[in-house]
Amino acid sequence: MRRVKRLPLEVKAQIYLNQQQKQANVKLASGNLNTSSEWKSARQTQAMVAVLKTLQKIMGMRERCMYCLDSHGSDIEHFRPKAVYPKRMFRWRNVLLCCTECGRFKGNQFPLQGKRPLLIDPSKEEPWRYLDFDADTGNICARFDPHDNAYCLKGEKTVEILQLDRREALSTGYLKTYHRISNKIRRFLDESNPSAGKLINELQEADEHGLLGWCLIGTGQNETPFLELRLQYPDVWAECKAVFYHT
Numbered sequence: 001m002r003r004v005k006r007l008p009l010e011v012k013a014q015i016y017l018n019q020q021q022k023q024a025n026v027k028l029a030s031g032n033l034n035t036s037s038e039w040k041s042a043r044q045t046q047a048m049v050a051v052l053k054t055l056q057k058i059m060g061m062r063e064r065c066m067y068c069l070d071s072h073g074s075d076i077e078h079f080r081p082k083a084v085y086p087k088r089m090f091r092w093r094n095v096l097l098c099c100t101e102c103g104r105f106k107g108n109q110f111p112l113q114g115k116r117p118l119l120i121d122p123s124k125e126e127p128w129r130y131l132d133f134d135a136d137t138g139n140i141c142a143r144f145d146p147h148d149n150a151y152c153l154k155g156e157k158t159v160e161i162l163q164l165d166r167r168e169a170l171s172t173g174y175l176k177t178y179h180r181i182s183n184k185i186r187r188f189l190d191e192s193n194p195s196a197g198k199l200i201n202e203l204q205e206a207d208e209h210g211l212l213g214w215c216l217i218g219t220g221q222n223e224t225p226f227l228e229l230r231l232q233y234p235d236v237w238a239e240c241k242a243v244f245y246h247t
């Protein structure tokens with residue numbers, strides 16, 4: 001997973017979404033709203049094709065799912081399920097790009113702690129603040145919070161809902177990316193006159209799964225070879241963080 005930056009929607013599509021939401025709210029107030037059929041008929045329109053295309057554009061050439069970053073993002077997903085939150089079913093900020101598998105696993109689940117969602121929204125927050133990666137198995141798990149002496153609840157729920165720790169193809173994909181990133185850094189550390197710019201370009205290209213977040217601001221920063229890069233080349237480390245995480 002990685003933090004994704006939402007692009008503005010084209011004006012026509014945004015106007016369409018606003019109108020659809022208004023109509024849905026009226027139907028809801030009179031008890032005549034069927035969220036599934038309302039969504040199904042809207043999905044046929046050009047405006048909704050534009051919504052899907054914009055979500056895919058956010059994810060770049062590979063058009064990957066915003067939750068798993070492993071499979072093709074083919075569906076418009078409601079972060080807050082439309083059946084439970086019909087007042088947000090046509091809100092641009094409530095839709096994400098997702099693959100068939102993540103969509104099926106998530107369904108209408110949306111756990112809360114008070115008013116706070118216990119599912120990571122990759123368009124609003126940095127996932128690796130809540131998640132961890134196991135470099136032995138390739139699984140994604142919840143991050144341990146030493147202050148609370150417990151695993152982060154939002155991380156736990158996200159892993160549970162999207163089954164991020166029990167999808168073999170997903171682990172294989174994450175492991176591949178992990179090895180690619182590690183090798184680039186190892187090579188950099190072995191060179192006598194290494195170039196930071198070259199490393200940054202290579203890492204950008206290699207990171208198909210957003211694992212640089214885990215390396216740079218997650219627990220990966222304390223593991224080999226990321227730890228060595230951080231200690232031996234603090235300037236390069238800072239540059240990587242600035243480029244990838246604006247920190």
Ligand SMILES: [Zn+2]
Nearest residue numbers: 065068099102
């Ligand atoms: Zn997915």
